[in-house]
Every structure is written in structure tokens, then in C-alpha cells.
Amino acid sequence: MSDGEDHETADADHAATAGDADRSGETVVRRDRFAGGPARSFLSSLSDDERIFAADLAVDRAHVVMLAEQEIIDRETAGDVLAALADVEDAGHGALPDGEDVHEAIESAVIERVGPDGGKMHTARSRNDEVAACIRYRLREDVLDLVETVVGAREQLIEVARAERETVMPGYTHLQPAQPTTVAHWVLSYEQALQRDTARLLDAYERVNQNPLGSAAFAGTPFDVDRERTAELLGFEGVAENSMDASATRDFLVETTSAVATLATNLSGLSEDVVVMASKGHVTLDDDYASTSSIMPQKKNPDTLELVRGRTGDAVAGLNGLLTNLKGQPRAYNRDLQRAGRHAWDAIDSVTESVAVAAGAVATADWPAETLEAAATDGFATATGVADLLAMAGVPFRTAHEVVAEAAAGLGSEEDAPDYEALSAVAEDVLGEPLSAYVDRDALEAALDPTESVAMRDSRGGPAPDAVAEQVSTAEDVLAADTEALTDRWQAVSQAADRRQTEVDRYV
Numbered sequence: 001m002s003d004g005e006d007h008e009t010a011d012a013d014h015a016a017t018a019g020d021a022d023r024s025g026e027t028v029v030r031r032d033r034f035a036g037g038p039a040r041s042f043l044s045s046l047s048d049d050e051r052i053f054a055a056d057l058a059v060d061r062a063h064v065v066m067l068a069e070q071e072i073i074d075r076e077t078a079g080d081v082l083a084a085l086a087d088v089e090d091a092g093h094g095a096l097p098d099g100e101d102v103h104e105a106i107e108s109a110v111i112e113r114v115g116p117d118g119g120k121m122h123t124a125r126s127r128n129d130e131v132a133a134c135i136r137y138r139l140r141e142d143v144l145d146l147v148e149t150v151v152g153a154r155e156q157l158i159e160v161a162r163a164e165r166e167t168v169m170p171g172y173t174h175l176q177p178a179q180p181t182t183v184a185h186w187v188l189s190y191e192q193a194l195q196r197d198t199a200r201l202l203d204a205y206e207r208v209n210q211n212p213l214g215s216a217a218f219a220g221t222p223f224d225v226d227r228e229r230t231a232e233l234l235g236f237e238g239v240a241e242n243s244m245d246a247s248a249t250r251d252f253l254v255e256t257t258s259a260v261a262t263l264a265t266n267l268s269g270l271s272e273d274v275v276v277m278a279s280k281g282h283v284t285l286d287d288d289y290a291s292t293s294s295i296m297p298q299k300k301n302p303d304t305l306e307l308v309r310g311r312t313g314d315a316v317a318g319l320n321g322l323l324t325n326l327k328g329q330p331r332a333y334n335r336d337l338q339r340a341g342r343h344a345w346d347a348i349d350s351v352t353e354s355v356a357v358a359a360g361a362v363a364t365a366d367w368p369a370e371t372l373e374a375a376a377t378d379g380f381a382t383a384t385g386v387a388d389l390l391a392m393a394g395v396p397f398r399t400a401h402e403v404v405a406e407a408a409a410g411l412g413s414e415e416d417a418p419d420y421e422a423l424s425a426v427a428e429d430v431l432g433e434p435l436s437a438y439v440d441r442d443a444l445e446a447a448l449d450p451t452e453s454v455a456m457r458d459s460r461g462g463p464a465p466d467a468v469a470e471q472v473s474t475a476e477d478v479l480a481a482d483t484e485a486l487t488d489r490w491q492a493v494s495q496a497a498d499r500r501q502t503e504v505d506r507y508v
Contacts, residue, residue, distance in 0.1 A: 049093075049102030050102070051138060052134040052135065052137075052138045053092075053093040053106075054138075055133075055134040055138040056102050056130070056134045057106070058137060058497070058500065059130060059133045059137060059234065060081075060085055060106065060121060061085060061233075061500055061504050062213070062233035062234045062500055063125055063130075063213060063230060064078050064081050064082055064085075064121055065078070065082075065229075065233060066229045067120075067121075067123060067124065067225075069226070070223075070224050072123055072124060072223050072224065072225070073120045077114075077117045079507040079508050080114045081110055081114060081117075081120070082504050082507050083508045084113040084118060086508065087113060088106055088109045088110065095109075096108075096109055097109055097112070101127070101131075101338075103130055103134075123223065124216065124221045124223035125213070125216060126215075126216040126217035126218075126247070128215070128216070128247040128332075128333045129213050129215040129243075130213070132212040133213040135341055136208050136209065136210065136211075136212065139208050139253070139344065140205060140208050140209050141493070142345070142348045142352075143201055143204065143205050143256060144205070144486065145352060146201060146260070146263075146348055147202060147205075147486050148486060149352050149355045149356055150201070150355055151198060151479065151482055151483055151486060152356075152359070153194060153355050153356065153358070153359030154191050154198070154475070154482075155479060156359045156360070156362070156363040157190060157359060158191060158475050158476060158479065159363065160183070160184070160362060160363055161183075161184040161187050161188050161191070161472050161475075162184075163184075164183035164184045164187070164367055165472075166184075167184065167367050167369050167372060168180055168181075168369075168372060168450050168451050168454055169181060169186065169282065169372040169373075169375070170282070170372070170376045170378060170381055171186070171381070175276070176379065177378045177379030177380075177381040179381055179382075179385075179453070180377075180451075180454050180463075181454065182454060183372070184463075184465075184472075185468055185471075188471050188472070190269075192475070193266040193269075194263075194266065195478055197262060197263040197266060198482050199482075200259040200263075201256070201260075201263075202482070202485060202486075203259075204252070204255045204259050205489065206237065207255060208252045208255075209235075209237045210236055210237065210238050210240040210246075211227060211231035211234060211236035211238065212247060213227065213234070214226075214227035214230060214239075214243075215244075215246040217247065217332070217333065218244045218248060218332035218333060219243060219244070219332075220243040232496070232499065233496060233500045235493045235496025235497070244332045247333060248331050250326055250340050253341065253344045254319070256344055257315070257318050257319045257343060257344045258319055260315050260318070260347045261312075261318070261347065263315075263355070264314075264347075264350075264351045265315075265316075267308050267309075267312065267355060267358045268308065268312040270358055271302075271306070271308040272309055274362065275305050275306060275309070278302045280375070281368070281371055282367075282371065282372055282375060283365050283366070284365060284366040285300070285304075285305075285361055285364075285365050286364035286365060286366075287300075289302070289304045289357070289360060289364065290302055291303045304361055305358065305361055308354040311350045311353075312354075314346060314347060314350040315351050318343040318344060318346050318347030319343070322340055325337075325339055325340050325343070326340065373450055377417060377450055378416055379416065380408050380411065380417045382447060382449070382450060382453045383404045383408055384404075385447040385448070385452075386400075386404050386423065386444065386447050386448065387403070387404045388400075388456070389439055389443060390403060390404075390427075390438055390439065394438070399430065402430055403423070403426050403427050403430045403431065406429075406430065407422055407426045410426070417448050420435070420441050420444055423435055424436070
């Protein structure tokens with residue numbers, strides 16, 4: 001991503017000498033002294049900068065309007081430059097002249113159309129604060145797109161939870177049968193993780209959405225610029241105050257990419273769960289989210305979720321790459337920054353797709369209720385329920401744990417749980433009294449049933465159907481609030497674009 005250092009262009013005389021930008025590869029910024037040589041293509045980020053082409057045009061327009069309002073340039077020049085920018089936009093990124101980056105190329109294109117006065121567009125500005133503004137401008141849209149995708153995914157997961165509230169399934173720790181739970185309870189555990197991911201992204205957005213424009217190279221400018229005005233025209237919520245920090249910092253990229261990497265890690269966990277479940281026949285993916293083998297026609301592979309899991313590496317690598325890029329840089333500007341943005345863009349692009357695929361796979365999957373309920377008894381998974389029942393009858397939990405553990409140790413290879421007689425015999429040995437002294441047979445046999453075991457666990461946040469219903473209700477409330485917050489931010493961006501266009505129309 002472009003990040004080329006620049007010196008302020010304060011008058012038209014300097015721009016006039018830059019008007020012939022085609023001499024021996026000369027450009028309006030670097031000029032003939034730095035126009036040739038084998039390192040020119042190495043320095044250039046023009047092709048990568050297509051991502052911020054529209055952002056640069058928006059930043060240019062806001063800056064030019066502000067310059068005219070502050071009487072730093074005259075209205076006629078502002079109108080000519082703004083008309084040229086419209087023409088550049090219509091022609092598209094592919095029509096830009098050669099340049100070191102998109103900022104230089106757009107400026108060159110404006111000067112080609114307007115003449116030397118086109119160079120006044122860059123008055124009171126450096127490419128350092130310009131590119132910082134462009135990155136923030138584009139990044140906030142990417143963040144909102146990602147939040148929108150995550151919010152949609154959460155809505156899908158909540159719908160699965162509603163439908164599968166009573167679908168009992170085995171729960172695991174250490175990949176070993178542990179306790180019965182429900183599909184709804186499992187799916188809501190990931191919806192809650194995505195709630196936090198949404199909060200992290202929206203929180204990062206607040207620090208992305210600050211205006212660095214007007215900081216110039218890093219030491220401010222002698223011109224009477226209005227940084228609040230350009231913030232308003234670009235939809236930034238505030239001004240990044242210190243001019244050195246505003247031009248140089250990329251910690252907003254780090255914060256965003258960190259949130260994206262965390263989201264990717266949560267998605268990877270969900271994907272791993274589904275891959276393992278599919279291998280046991282506990283879930284059947286829709287054909288749209290699976291594939292078959294090129295040689296084994298009977299196979300149905302959860303490939304999409306394996307790729308979601310694999311793409312987590314893209315996000316983690318992006319965060320590591322970004323931190324490594326930034327770790328040794330002094331203030332204020334260094335060309336290393338040209339390579340910083342791509343780490344965030346790659347992570348965001350990869351993970352945004354992953355969110356949609358992972359949620360879609362879960363939302364369209366079939367959850368075989370009978371198979372899942374039968375599997376919920378594997379490995380004496382209801383053991384904790386029996387221990388809890390004894391503890392509720394007054395047996396110290398650690399003693400109850402001993403009773404159930406001894407009964408489990410005596411299970412045959414074909415048995416998933418001891419029967420009442422086996423538990424009663426152990427109780428007599430450990431407690432010195434028959435099991436009936438503590439619990440009746442019906443209650444104990446109910447505790448051995450996975451559906452009844454789940455129903456017992458009705459504490460807040462638990463898997464019992466009523467507890468899950470409360471979780472669904474809370475998740476819906478949080479989802480509604482996050483949707484409203486997302487809508488408000490999109491509206492602010494849209495309203496700023498309308499304000500900016502209204503002001504541009506006054507000059508063109």
C-alpha cells in the first residue's frame with residue numbers, strides 16, 4: 001500500500017515546473033533526478049493501490065474544498081481541480097499515468113488536465129498525511145463490511161439454536177465423551193464468541209475513524225487549514241491530534257488485524273468441531289459446503305471448513321507481518337510503511353469470506369437427533385449427573401465422585417453406563433448404606449438418560465431448554481443493538497459522502 005514521503009507543494013510555481021511529467025520518466029513528485037533506474041518499479045505501489053483509489057479521490061476532494069473555504073486557493077482553481085478529479089474517477093485506476101503510487105499518479109493526471117494550477121491541490125499536504133487518511137478511509141469500510149458479515153453469521157447461528165434447542169448431543173473435553181449437551185447450547189457458545197468479535201471490531205473502528213489530514217509530512221503546516229472541516233467532509237469522528245503521530249502511526253491497523261485474527265481463531269475452533277462431528281456422523285453438511293474425492297466416490301469431505309481452519313493462518317500471519325514491519329521504525333515516516341497495509345487487507349479479505357462460509361455450513365447442516373442422542377451416552381457421559389444427584393441428596397461431592405468413578409471402572413467393554421444395581425453395590429461399599437438411602441431408583445435412572453441429564457442443567461447459561469431459551473433471547477437483544485450500531489456507522493459514512501458531494505457541486 002502506498003506510503004511515499006512527500007514535501008508540501010505550497011505554490012503554483014513549483015507545480016508549473018512539474019507540468020511536463022513525461023520527460024524521461026519524470027514525475028510531478030520525484031522529478032528528473034529520481035525518475036529512472038532499476039529501483040523505480042521496486043519503489044512503486046501503484047498496482048496495489050487500486051484498493052485505495054476511491055479513497056484518495058474522496059480525500060482529495062475534501063482537501064480541495066477545505067483549501068477553497070479557507071481561501072488558501074481560489075474558487076476557480078478549486079473548481080478546475082474538482083472537475084479534473086471527476087474525470088480521473090470516470091477513467092478509472094487503470095487509466096492513471098505511471099507513478100510511484102496512486103497519490104502521485106492522480107496528482108499527475110489532474111495536472112495533465114488542468115495545467116500547472118492542478119498542483120495547488122497538494123498545498124498544505126504531504127503524501128504522508130494523505131495516505132494515512134486514505135488507509136483509514138478505506139479500512140473503516142472494510143471493517144464495517146466484516147462486522148456486517150459477522151452480524152449476519154450470528155443471526156444464522158441463533159436461528160439454528162432456536163431450531164435445535166432440544167436436540168441432545170455429546171459434549172467433549174480433551175476430545176473424550178464428557179457430558180450431554182444440546183446442539184443449541186454448542187452453537188450459542190460460538191455465537192457468544194462472535195458477539196465479542198463484533199465488539200472488538202466496532203471498538204477498533206472508533207480509533208480507525210480519526211482524521212490525520214492536515215498533519216502534512218509530520219510537523220504540521222503554516223497554512224490555516226481546518227482539520228475539523230476535512231474530518232466532517234470525510235465522515236471521520238474526530239481528529240488525530242499530534243501531527244507526528246497522525247502521519248506515522250499504524251497502530252490502528254494492528255488493532256484491527258488483531259481483532260480479525262481473534263475472529264479467525266474462533267472460526268477455526270467452530271470448523272474443527274464440525275469436521276470432527278462429521279467424521280463421527282454427528283452432522284451432515286449440505287452439499288454446497290462439502291466435496292467428494294477424485295478417486296473415492298463414497299467420500300463427502302468437509303473441505304470448506306478445513307479451508308476456514310486453514311485461512312486462520314492468513315490472519316495470524318498478517319498480524320505477525322504487520323507487527324514485524326512496525327517494530328523497528330522510528331518516528332516519523334519510513335518507507336517500510338508501504339508494506340504495512342497489505343497485511344491488514346489480506347487478513348480482512350480472507351476472514352470475511354471465512355465468516356460467511358462457516359456460518360452457512362452450520363446453518364444448512366442436518367443434525368441427526370437419534371444418532372446424536374445415542375452418542376450422548378458414550379463413555380458414561382452422564383456420570384457427572386449421577387454424582388450431582390448424590391451431592392444434592394447430601395453426599396459430599398468428592399465422595400459422590402468416588403462412588404461414580406468406582407462404578408465406571410467396573411464397566412464392561414460393551415457398556416456405556418452402569419445400571420442401578422451396579423451403582424447401588426458401589427454405594428454400599430463406599431457409603432456403607434444402600435443407594436436407596438439417598439436417591440430413589442427413578443431419579444437415578446433419569447439422571448442416566450442424556451435428555452434428562454441435560455434438563456437438570458438449568459443454571460444460567462446451561463444447556464437445559466429453558467436456559468437456552470433465555471440465552472437466545474439475550475443473544476437477540478445484543479444482535480439488535482449491534483445491528484443498530486452498524487447501521488448508525490454506515491449512515492454516518494453515507495451522510496459524509498453526501499455532504500462532500502454537495503460542497504463539490506458548489507465549485508464544479
